[in-house]
Amino acid sequence: MTIAELLANAHNGSTRAVGRLLSLVESDRRDEVLALLGDRTMRVIGVTGPPGAGKSTTIAVLVSAYRRRGLRVAVLAVDPSSPYSGGALLGDRIRMAAHIDDADVLIRSVATRGHLGGLAAAVPAAVRLLADLSYDVVLLETVGVGQSEIEISAVADPAVVILNPGAGDAVQAAKAGLLEVADIVAINKADRDGADQTVRDLHAETAAPILKIVAARNEGIDELVEAIEAHHRADDPVRRAARARAQILSLAQSALRAHGGLDELAGAVAEGRLDVYSATRALLSDAGQEPPAGPPDDRLDPS
Amino acid sequence: MTIAELLANAHNGSTRAVGRLLSLVESDRRDEVLALLGDRTMRVIGVTGPPGAGKSTTIAVLVSAYRRRGLRVAVLAVDPSSPYSGGALLGDRIRMAAHIDDADVLIRSVATRGHLGGLAAAVPAAVRLLADLSYDVVLLETVGVGQSEIEISAVADPAVVILNPGAGDAVQAAKAGLLEVADIVAINKADRDGADQTVRDLHAETAAPILKIVAARNEGIDELVEAIEAHHRADDPVRRAARARAQILSLAQSALRAHGGLDELAGAVAEGRLDVYSATRALLSDAGQEPPAGPPDDRLDPS
Numbered sequence: 001m002t003i004a005e006l007l008a009n010a011h012n013g014s015t016r017a018v019g020r021l022l023s024l025v026e027s028d029r030r031d032e033v034l035a036l037l038g039d040r041t042m043r044v045i046g047v048t049g050p051p052g053a054g055k056s057t058t059i060a061v062l063v064s065a066y067r068r069r070g071l072r073v074a075v076l077a078v079d080p081s082s083p084y085s086g087g088a089l090l091g092d093r094i095r096m097a098a099h100i101d102d103a104d105v106l107i108r109s110v111a112t113r114g115h116l117g118g119l120a121a122a123v124p125a126a127v128r129l130l131a132d133l134s135y136d137v138v139l140l141e142t143v144g145v146g147q148s149e150i151e152i153s154a155v156a157d158p159a160v161v162i163l164n165p166g167a168g169d170a171v172q173a174a175k176a177g178l179l180e181v182a183d184i185v186a187i188n189k190a191d192r193d194g195a196d197q198t199v200r201d202l203h204a205e206t207a208a209p210i211l212k213i214v215a216a217r218n219e220g221i222d223e224l225v226e227a228i229e230a231h232h233r234a235d236d237p238v239r240r241a242a243r244a245r246a247q248i249l250s251l252a253q254s255a256l257r258a259h260g261g262l263d264e265l266a267g268a269v270a271e272g273r274l275d276v277y278s279a280t281r282a283l284l285s286d287a288g289q290e291p292p293a294g295p296p297d298d299r300l301d302p303s
Numbered sequence: 304m305t306i307a308e309l310l311a312n313a314h315n316g317s318t319r320a321v322g323r324l325l326s327l328v329e330s331d332r333r334d335e336v337l338a339l340l341g342d343r344t345m346r347v348i349g350v351t352g353p354p355g356a357g358k359s360t361t362i363a364v365l366v367s368a369y370r371r372r373g374l375r376v377a378v379l380a381v382d383p384s385s386p387y388s389g390g391a392l393l394g395d396r397i398r399m400a401a402h403i404d405d406a407d408v409l410i411r412s413v414a415t416r417g418h419l420g421g422l423a424a425a426v427p428a429a430v431r432l433l434a435d436l437s438y439d440v441v442l443l444e445t446v447g448v449g450q451s452e453i454e455i456s457a458v459a460d461p462a463v464v465i466l467n468p469g470a471g472d473a474v475q476a477a478k479a480g481l482l483e484v485a486d487i488v489a490i491n492k493a494d495r496d497g498a499d500q501t502v503r504d505l506h507a508e509t510a511a512p513i514l515k516i517v518a519a520r521n522e523g524i525d526e527l528v529e530a531i532e533a534h535h536r537a538d539d540p541v542r543r544a545a546r547a548r549a550q551i552l553s554l555a556q557s558a559l560r561a562h563g564g565l566d567e568l569a570g571a572v573a574e575g576r577l578d579v580y581s582a583t584r585a586l587l588s589d590a591g592q593e594p595p596a597g598p599p600d601d602r603l604d605p606s
Binding site (some may be wrong): 009030031034039041124125128165171175177237240241242243244245248249251252253255256257262263265266267268269271272275276277279280281283284285286287288289297 | 334337344346377403427478482540545550554559565568569572575578583584587588589591592
């Protein structure tokens with residue numbers, strides 16, 4: 001089956017075809033898929049936060065909220081905790097069980113391929129693919145806490161940071177740089193003690209709107225959706241260009257970190273055989289000759 | 304005067320020649336200077352921390368400690384707060400007045416040229432120059448709090464983070480990612496209330512040794528020097544290669560962020576005229592053709 005045939009099947013509702021196409025945009029055949037896509041765009045809502053904050057629960061109720069509004073919704077979970085997973089799709093997530101039978105909801109994981117410190121290279125392509133397949137909104141969940149969460153802000157509009165009441169999450173979020181990228185902060189489990197204090201503490205740290213929600217009881221979700229919409233309505237060409245700039249730099253960083261020649265160049269510098277400026281030029285020049293960050297394998301050959 | 308003549312004068316003790324050479328390694332004539340240098344290496348001790356923590360005071364007493372040991376000491380202050388200073392050297396620093404007449408102590412500022420998010424491009428070259436000029440130790444001070452402080456860890460062995468007692472500095476350091484790069488933490492002004500509690504709190508956040516000092520009274524400085532020596536003695540090829548790798552990636556990031564074509568590529572992506580992968584390839588390819596991060600001007604022509 002050709003990629004064009006896969007795409008036609010995906011447009012006709014084959015979730016299997018969608019899955020194979022998502023695998024292809026994670027592979028070195030990404031450009032072949034991109035060449036067949038139109039320029040329809042979609043909204044990308046980033047959802048991040050420390051482990052246990054309730055990201056998956058919040059995403060599940062956000063999916064319901066968008067479905068009630070008649071929108072087709074995709075969930076992409078970027079999983080940096082599996083850097084050596086070889087790109088295997090991790091399958092649907094248990095907490096999303098309520099949506100498994102809904103043909104207008106797609107839930108997939110995207111492997112980061114160990115490119116920590118840069119945007120998962122497949123994400124912009126996956127977003128374009130899902131837009132072409134008439135999804136209206138993608139919820140981009142990043143798990144764990146680290147650099148790749150921050151890079152998500154290069155794609156997301158807005159980036160929503162989920163925290164819990166108490167000092168622990170706030171300190172962890174500050175440490176990970178999450179507060180700097182937050183467009184909206186949602187304090188989940190806000191029925192717990194200390195939620196108001198956490199809101200006050202965070203107002204000193206970020207200018208982003210701070211909402212209280214209880215995702216497990218669907219409380220505050222309409223307000224969260226409205227805050228997301230308000231942020232999106234305020235988008236403009238300057239913000240779009242800034243996101244594009246950050247995406248380019250992030251993908252470039254991913255490509256450089258993953259470049260096969262880096263370790264040898266670093267070794268030569270460490271041993272005094274090469275100066276660090278020449279090594280940097282060599283790395284940039286080599287990386288510019290290659291398609292960025294595609295893996296060599298071709299697991300899901302669609303032929 | 305040629306660069307070779309400048310270098311000869313610098314070797315003969317001309318601090319004016321050293322200053323001009325340091326300006327040259329900040330300019331696009333950097334490679335001409337590097338070509339004339341031998342491969343003598345020197346120790347780089349990074350000193351960073353939030354504003355007001357006492358970095359300059361600590362550095363002043365560290366300079367004295369190293370001078371007592373008979374070592375020639377250079378201090379390089381990387382100043383990200385002057386991104387538009389045009390590379391002007393900021394001159395000697397007031398707190399270092401005690402060392403101004405010491406011919407074996409050199410104190411200079413290095414402009415970051417607005418390349419925030421990457422290592423100040425001149426730093427590795429300045430370090431090589433100072434090593435060639437028979438300095439034994441460079442104390443690399445980074446002021447302010449931000450990404451460039453973190454990049455310093457790519458050069459420094461060890462990176463010393465200066466904090467004060469109390470929660471404020473610890474939270475700020477965590478937020479800036481300083482605790483992740485700290486090889487040694489020094490709690491300055493440790494005669495204040497709460498120092499022991501701060502030490503306990505920080506032990507939960509970092510595995511680095513934590514020392515209490517009172518820099519203004521020279522207390523704890525011998526212990527700090529010993530901790531720095533112990534860290535340096537533990538250096539090995541794996542750590543050296545890791546630092547070289549981080550330096551290359553940091554300089555590459557600086558070059559990409561400063562690249563003249565980035566804004567146009569980002570605009571094209573934002574307007575849908577170019578996909579982000581093609582833009583990334585174009586940026587890497589273009590940047591690989593150029594000397595990285597040199598300014599176009601040639602202020603201090605030595606001819």
